[in-house]
Amino acid sequence: MTSRPEHPPLQLDDALPLLGIAAWSGTGKTTLLESLLPRLAARGLRTAVIKHAHHDFDVDQPGKDSHRLRQAGAAPMLVASRARWAMMMETPDQEEANLAQLIEAMRPQRPDLILVEGFKAWPLPKLELYREALGKTLRVAEDPWVKAVASQPPVSVPAGVDWLDLDDLDAIAEWVAAWPSRWPAERAPRSWI
Known part of the structure; x- marks a missing residue:
């Protein structure tokens, strides 16, 4: 297992389901979220997004x-x-955005789900996106927080991790829409067996 930078603890409580969307740059995180958010809204979910920016930005x-x-x-x-x-x-x-602080800033808005784009080293449940064509490594084997991998082409995943077709947006939307109901049982990392 590789060492990870230390981050302040996240408050992973029943009241606020979190799901990280983790992937290498160029995989299509933002494009996926653009397609996913209307599908989640159509299923009645009020979904907040926290996005990590790797550079100085100004709104x-x-x-x-x-x-x-x-x-x-x-x-x-x-x-x-x-x-x-x-x-x-x-x-x-x-040096880095404090995800714990950002989540607490979102909490008063009481979303049904917070999707966290980026912040891949933070300890929170994640959906990993993977495109073999990028030539990058798959992180699921080294990150016990990955709960599902959406990839193209299909890849082998560890026991207890779901596989989703990265090109099947409806299947991904169904999996993410079910996340708040699974959150209380799945908010911990999977064990290394």
Whole structure:
């Protein structure tokens, strides 16, 4: 088993099902989520997403009031309108985004499910996406948190891990839609046997 960076503990309680969507860059995480979210909504699930960005990003525009106030030191900066609201928090002393903190920020919204894109080294249940054509390694053998692998072509997975066809969006949607009901029993890593 490989060593993993230490992360603060996540509060894995019955009230807030979490599922990581983990894959190498270029596998199609965002594209899958774009197709998956309407299918989950059609099944009555209110699904939140936390997305990891590997680079400096800004949702604000220089010159706008919210940007000016954030630059002046507002922490957090929340901007709201009739149509939406967004909160921005500067984290200059953090090397990496703190997933535990982001989940707690989502908790008051009471989604049925939080999908976490990226954050593949964090200890939380995951759906691994895998495309052999990328030439990268499959992580399921070294990560006991992987609960299912969606791949193309089919791959062998360890006992206790589901396999899904990465090109069958309806089957993936069914598996993810069932996740909140399976969450209490499956929120721990699988054991190494």
